[in-house]
Amino acid sequence: MSNEPKVLLTEAHVKAYLQDHPEFFQNHLDLLEKMHIPHPSGNAISLISKQLEIFRAKHQEQENQLTALIDIARENDASFNRMHELTLAMLEANSLEDAVANLSEVLAECFFTDFVAIKIIKEQPLSPISNLFVGADDANLKHFSNELTTNQPKCGRPTLAQSRFLFGDVAAEVRSCAIIPMVFTQLDGLLAIGSRDESRFHYSMGSIFLTQMSEIIGTRLISLLQQMD
Template sequence: MNDQQQTVLSEEQVAEYLQQQPDFFQRHLDLLEQMHIPHASGNAISLIAKQLELFRVRHQEQENQLTALIDIARENDAAFNRMHELTLAMLEANSLEEAIANLSEVLAECFVTDFVAVKIIKQYPESPLSNIFVQQDDAGLKHFSTELESNQSKCGRPTLAQARFLFADNAAEVKSCAIIPMAFTQLQGLLAIGSRDEGRFHYSMGSLFLTQMSEVIGTRLISLLQHPET
């Protein structure tokens, strides 16, 4: 190769050099005035304008991510507060009757629900709330075999048979509900939360929060059933 022949650099070499020399254009400001980068619209824009555009896009992306994180944090705080209210309401109950009354009240006020149903699979004829107890062989339980066998909550529109079993005379008003199985060694049953709004309990809703809810309620019901005056 002729010594006077100019060495041709590859694009990769140029890019690597510029990465190693981030202040290159500060030392050669005149080049910025000569350089242009094609724009999506077909017009050419300066390197500085392109950099500003990229910075704005990245800044907007970071703002969107921050906003999403703030929204998630707010939702988590709200969920925590609702669960706290539910826990207090159950702990304050000194009888099964009070527990059911407190449960209905806190779910209506804090969880914006219209109907609440509790079904405990147990023979308990002495209770004034005999309507919440069902026998193991009750024909109505066959409509919840999937939930009880899988121990998984289900959200969406209930079948008419399910709604009638859970909500009796209010069945026709329930457009969506969450059916939450309670499966414990000392207690088996169902908790159902219904709404007149068909979009309130959508089938795509997560089940973790509902499972935690059933654990709080189920644990307190077990205590009250074993020690009625606790």
């Protein structure tokens, strides 16, 4: 380790260096963005100072926009990966039991949800999964008439009647929920994803992602149902 004494830079040193190197700021324009240089005219702002102020503001705005774009790109990548995992989980299912089990697992691990419910609107009394099928004349379906009629997902806090029908004994624990209709030519049903976090599924959430999810799940369910017939 060197025992030479450290040289303490003073304003005089900096001034002398800048006088000897007038091109310094030309080579380090980024420093000018962070400096505030008083103008000899006092409170009056020179044209150059005003231009520099505008440049700083635009530069900051561009940085903010770039940061926002990077965040969006990261979220899109994450969404793509989650949908990929969901697709694989559905393709790996060889039965309705597998499909329900795989769906519960992938939604919990990749989508950070707490509860999952599937209701297929079809008479199928031989199903080994309790409460998976529901008759078209079931009175509880009236609580979902809006979703099934418009074929549009709904996010937010479910009504008590909706929650009891979908989630049974754990209905009281569901603080927010996405109710996703599956309305296809060969399948009518409901997919519900619930959370204990009341902010997890907010009413202002977009529906494109949820609709794509229902298409992946519904398509696989249709294939598995055909194997049962």
